[in-house]
Amino acid sequence: MDMLFQTIINGLLLGGLYATATIGFSMVWGVMGVINLAHGAFIMIGAYVGYWAFAHFGLDPFLTIPLSMAVLFVIGYLLQELLLNRVMRTSLLLSLILTFGLDMFFINVVILLFSSDFHSVNTSYTGSSLKVGTAFIPYVRLLTFTFALILAGGFYLFLRRTRAGHAILATALDKETARLMAINPSRVYSLTFGAGAALAGAAGSLASMLFPISPIMGREFIGAVFVITVLGGIGSVEGCVLAGLLYGLIQALASLVLGVSYQNIVAFIIFLLILVLRPQGLFGKRFYGEIS
Amino acid sequence: MAGFEKKDAGPALPSIVLGAAVLVFLIVAPFVLSNYWLRVLTSILMYGIVAQGLNIIVGYTGYHAFGNSVFFGIGAYSTGVGMALGLPFGLALALTVPVAVVVAVMVGWPLLRLSGHYFAIATVALNMAMMEMVINVGGITGGAQGLALPINPMGPAMLYKIIYLVMLLILAGATATVYWLDRGSLGYALRALRDSEQGAQVMGINTTAMKIMAWAASGSFTALAGGVWAYWFTFIEPSSAFDINISIKGYVMMLMGGLGTVFGPLIGAAFLELFATIIWGKFLKIHLLILGMLIVLVVTLMPQGLLHHLRWFKRRGKPKEVIR
Numbered sequence: 034m035d036m037l038f039q040t041i042i043n044g045l046l047l048g049g050l051y052a053t054a055t056i057g058f059s060m061v062w063g064v065m066g067v068i069n070l071a072h073g074a075f076i077m078i079g080a081y082v083g084y085w086a087f088a089h090f091g092l093d094p095f096l097t098i099p100l101s102m103a104v105l106f107v108i109g110y111l112l113q114e115l116l117l118n119r120v121m122r123t124s125l126l127l128s129l130i131l132t133f134g135l136d137m138f139f140i141n142v143v144i145l146l147f148s149s150d151f152h153s154v155n156t157s158y159t160g161s162s163l164k165v166g167t168a169f170i171p172y173v174r175l176l177t178f179t180f181a182l183i184l185a186g187g188f189y190l191f192l193r194r195t196r197a198g199h200a201i202l203a204t205a206l207d208k209e210t211a212r213l214m215a216i217n218p219s220r221v222y223s224l225t226f227g228a229g230a231a232l233a234g235a236a237g238s239l240a241s242m243l244f245p246i247s248p249i250m251g252r253e254f255i256g257a258v259f260v261i262t263v264l265g266g267i268g269s270v271e272g273c274v275l276a277g278l279l280y281g282l283i284q285a286l287a288s289l290v291l292g293v294s295y296q297n298i299v300a301f302i303i304f305l306l307i308l309v310l311r312p313q314g315l316f317g318k319r320f321y322g323e324i325s
Numbered sequence: 326m327a328g329f330e331k332k333d334a335g336p337a338l339p340s341i342v343l344g345a346a347v348l349v350f351l352i353v354a355p356f357v358l359s360n361y362w363l364r365v366l367t368s369i370l371m372y373g374i375v376a377q378g379l380n381i382i383v384g385y386t387g388y389h390a391f392g393n394s395v396f397f398g399i400g401a402y403s404t405g406v407g408m409a410l411g412l413p414f415g416l417a418l419a420l421t422v423p424v425a426v427v428v429a430v431m432v433g434w435p436l437l438r439l440s441g442h443y444f445a446i447a448t449v450a451l452n453m454a455m456m457e458m459v460i461n462v463g464g465i466t467g468g469a470q471g472l473a474l475p476i477n478p479m480g481p482a483m484l485y486k487i488i489y490l491v492m493l494l495i496l497a498g499a500t501a502t503v504y505w506l507d508r509g510s511l512g513y514a515l516r517a518l519r520d521s522e523q524g525a526q527v528m529g530i531n532t533t534a535m536k537i538m539a540w541a542a543s544g545s546f547t548a549l550a551g552g553v554w555a556y557w558f559t560f561i562e563p564s565s566a567f568d569i570n571i572s573i574k575g576y577v578m579m580l581m582g583g584l585g586t587v588f589g590p591l592i593g594a595a596f597l598e599l600f601a602t603i604i605w606g607k608f609l610k611i612h613l614l615i616l617g618m619l620i621v622l623v624v625t626l627m628p629q630g631l632l633h634h635l636r637w638f639k640r641r642g643k644p645k646e647v648i649r
Contacts, residue, residue, distance in 0.1 A: 068442055119625050127624050129391060129445060130580060133573055134620025141614035256453060259446055294461055301454035308447050309435045 035167040040285045042165075046174040048281020050243070052274045053181035054236035054254055055261040056188055057229030063268015064205040064225045067117060070132040072258060073251025074139035075105055075230045079237020080246050081143055087154045087241075094154055094242050095180060101234035109230025113223040121222070136251070143248045152246040159242070177239040182274070184235050188228070189270045201225050205268060256297065260304045266314030276315065351493055355486040363485060367557070369598040370492040374550040375575035376582070376590035377499040382543040383576070384584035385506055386536060387519030388437065391572065392448035393547055395455050396425050398567035400548030401555035405472045406465050408556070414477075418491075418552045425548035429541035437536040449569065456567035471562030474555060488557045495553065496591075499546040504587050515539055516585075547572075581623050583630025593630070 058072040079101040083094040112135065120127045162171040192198035203211040204221040212218060244250060261280050265272030280300070287299040307314065354366055375397065382390045400421040407417030436447050460469045467473075477484050506512035517525040518532050525532050555561045574597070575590075582593030600619065604612045 062442070066442065068446065116621060116625055120628070127580070127628050129389070130573070130577055131621055131624040134577075134617040134624065136617070137613045138617030138621070141611055141617065145610065145614075259450065263446075294457075298454060298457040298461065301450045301457065304450045305436075305447060305454065308439060308443055308450075312439065312443055 036289065038166070039168045040289045041282065042168050042170060043174070044281040044283075044285025045278055046170070046178045046281070047243075047285070048278040049178040049181040049274075050236060050239055050277075051254075051257050051261055051280055052277025053184050053232060054240070055258045055265070055277060056185055056270055056273045057232035057236075058258050059262040059265065059268055059273050060201075060270070061226055061229045062262060064201055065121065065222050067121065067128040067226075068132070069226075069229070070129060070255070071112075071135040071139060072132075072229075072233055073253075073255035074136045075109070075233035075251070076237040076240060076254050077143065077246075077248060077251035078108070078139060079105060079234030080241040080244075080250060081147060081237075082234065083238035083241035084147075084152050084154055084246050087156075088152075093156060094238050095176065098180070098184075098235045098238045101238040102231040105234030105237075106227040106231040110223045110227035112230075113226035114219075117226065118219050118222060140248045140251075147248070149248055154241045154246070156242065173242050177242060180239055181236065184232060185270060185274050188232060191228070192270065197224060201228075256300065260300050262314075263304060263307050263312075264315055269314070272314055279315075355489045360482070360485065363489060365598065365602050367485070367489045367492055369595050370489070370496050371550050371554060372575055372578055372598055373496045373591050373594040374492065374499050374546055375571060376578040376594050377496065377503055378543045378545075378547040378550070379572065379575050379579050380503055380584060380586075380590045381499075381506065381546075382540050384579065384586070384590075385503075385512060385515045385519065386539040388536065388540070389441070389445040390448045390540065390543065391445040391576065392450070392452035392569060393543065393575070394567060394569050394572035395448065395452040396428070396544040396547035397551035397554070397571050398452070398455060398459070398563070399425055399428060399544075400551030401561050401566040402459060402466060402472070402551075403548070404552035404555045405474050405561050408474050409465060409472065414556055418549065418556075421548040421552045422545045425544040426541045429544040430537055433537045433540045434533075437533070437540065452567055452569055452572075456563045459563045459567070467562075469563065471560055474559045474561070476559060477556075485557075488553060491553050492550070495546065495549045500587065500591065502542060502546070503590075507587050511535075577620055577623065579630075580628065581630055586630070589630050 054076055057075070058069055061067050061069050061072075082101040082104055083097045086092040086097040086100060087094055116131065116135075117128060120131050156173070158172050160171075162169040163175060164170075190198075192202060200211070200216045200221050201224065203214065204216060204218050204225075208218050211221070240250070240254070244253075257280060261273060261276045264280060265274075265276030283303065284296050284300060288296045291299065351366075355363055358366065375393070378396070379390065379393055382388050382393070403421045403424045404414075404417045407420055408414060412420070432451060436444060436451070439447055459466050462468065479487075506515065514525065514530045514535055517528060517530060518535055522532055525535075551566065555566070575594075578593035578597045579590045580593065581589075581597060582591065583589030597619075601612070601616060604615045608615060
C-alpha cells in the first residue's frame with residue numbers, strides 16, 4: 034500500500050515534467066503540422082545550458098530557466114525562419130527528415146562542446162525530501178513539478194490572453210482567414226517554433242536535475258513526447274498537462290505491476306491503440322494535424 | 326532524348342549502355358574489389374533495398390512509413406531465430422517473407438487507415454514496440470543480450486562474396502518490382518490512391534487491399550535485407566536490428582535520388598553511402614554534423630531528388646510534380 038502511494042506520487046511528479054516537455058512539440062504539430070524530431074535535442078540543449086551555468090557559475094538550475102528559454106527561442110525562431118518555412122511550402126512530411134537532420138547536427142555539436150560523457154547537476158538540496166505520511170517526496174521533484182506546471186499555465190495564458198497568442202491560434206485554425214486579418218503566417222510559424230523550443234529548453238533545465246545529462250538524452254524524451262501529444266490531442270495545452278500526468282501515472286504503475294522492462298511496451302501499445310481508436314486524442318478535438 | 330519525352334517509349338540508348346555497364350561492374354565486383362570496398366558496396370546494396378522498399382510504400386503509395394526499419398528487425402530476427410533452430414541460411418531467409426507479410430497484413434489493417442503524419446509516427450511506435458517485445462521475450466531471441474548466429478564453415482572471404490551476391494539479387498528483385506509498378510496497371514492504381522484515395526475508390530480500386538499489398542511488398546524486401554544483414558554481421562541485438570536510423574537513412578536516400586522513380590533510390594543509396602563512408606573516415610568527430618547538414622541541404626534545396634534535377638535540365642519547362 035505504501036509502495037503504491039509512493040509510486041503514484043512519483044509518477045505524477047514526473048508526469049508534470051513530461052507534460053511541459055511536450056507542450057512545445059504539440060503546439061508546433063498542431064499549428065503548422067510539423068513533427069519536430071529535433072524537439073528532443075532542444076530539451077537536451079536546455080539541460081546543457083542548465084549544466085553549464087551550474088558548473089561554471091554555480092547557478093541553481095531553476096534560475097537558468099530564463100536563459101535556456103532565451104537561447105532556445107532564438108535557435109527555434111531562426112530555424113523556422115531560415116529552413117522550415119522553405120520546406121513547409123513543398124511537403125510537410127519533408128519536415129520529418131529535415132528535423133531529424135537537425136537533431137543529428139545538434140547532438141554532434143554538443144558532443145564537440147561537452148564530450149559524450151554523462152554529467153549531472155547536484156544542488157545542496159538534491160538528496161533531501163519531504164515526508165508526507167508514509168511517502169517521501171524529494172524536494173527536487175516537487176520543485177520541478179511545480180515549475181513545470183507554472184510554465185504550462187504561463188504558456189496557456191500566453192495563448193489565450195496576448196495578441197501574439199491569438200495570432201498563433203488563429204493561424205492554426207484557418208491560415209487563409211488569418212492572413213486576411215493582417216497576420217503573417219510565416220512570422221507566426223517562427224514565433225510558434227521559437228516558443229515551442231523555449232518551453233523545451235525550460236523543460237531541459239528542469240530535467241537536468243533529475244536525469245543524467247548526455248547528448249542523446251533527448252532521444253529518451255521523444256518517445257514520451259509522442260505518446261503524450263497523441264494522448265492529449267494535438268495542439269492542446271490542457272490536454273498535454275492531463276495526458277502528461279496520466280502518462281507518468283501509467284508508466285509508474287506499469288513498472289510496479291509488470292516490471293521496469295515493460296514500461297515502454299505499455300506506453301507504445303497505448304499509443305498505437307489511441308492512434309487507431311481515437312486519433313483526436315483522449316481530450317483533443319479535431320485540429321490541424323487531423324486534416325493534413 | 327526521346328526516352329524522357331514519352332514514358333512508354335522505353336529507355337534511351339545511353340541509359341541502356343550505362344545500365345549494362347553498372348550491371349557488369351556489380352557482377353564482377355566481388356571478384357576484383359578489396360574486402361573493404363566489397364563491404365562498402367554490400368552496404369550500398371543493402372541500403373538500396375531499404376530505400377527501394379520505402380519507395381514502394383512512400384513513393385508509389387504515398388504512405389510515409391517512417392519506421393519501416395521494423396521490417397528490417399523482423400527479418401533479422403526471424404532469420405537469426407530460424408538459424409538458431411537449425412535451419413539452413415537460405416531457408417531461414419526465405420521464411421522472413423511470409424513473416425513480414427503476416428505482420429504487414431495484421432498491423433497494416435488498422436494502421437493503414439491512418440493518414441499522413443499519424444501513419445508515419447505509428448510506424449515509429451510499432452518499431453519501438455517490436456524492439457521492446459524482442460527484448461522482453463528473451464529465450465530463443467537472446468533478449469537484450471543479443472543473438473549470435475551460427476558461424477559459417479566456409480570462411481569469411483567466401484561468405485562475404487555470397488552475402489554480396491544475395492544482396493544484389495534481392496536488390497534486383499526489388500528494383501524489378503518497382504519497375505513493374507511504374508509501368509503496370511497496379512502502379513497506376515497505387516498512384517491514383519496516392520493522389521486521391523477517394524478518387525481511387527470511386528474508380529473501383531479496393532484501396533485497403535492495395536495499401537496492404539504495397540506495404541507487404543515493401544516490408545518483405547526490407548525484411549530480406551535485414552535477414553542477410555543478420556548473417557553478414559553474425560551477431561544481432563534489438564537496438565541495432567530495429568535501429569530507426571536504418572529507415573531514416575533509406576528515406577533520405579530515396580529523397581535524394583527521387584521518390585517515385587525506378588532508379589532514384591539506388592542512385593541516392595550509392596551517393597549517400599559513399600559520402601557517409603568518406604566522411605566517416607575523414608571526419609570521425611563531426612560525421613554526424615556533416616551528415617545532418619547534408620540532410621538539411623538535400624531537403625531544402627532539392628526535395629524532388631537528384632534524378633528529377635538531372636531530368637529537369639533535359640526537359641525544361643515541364644511543371645514540377647509536387648510531392649505530398
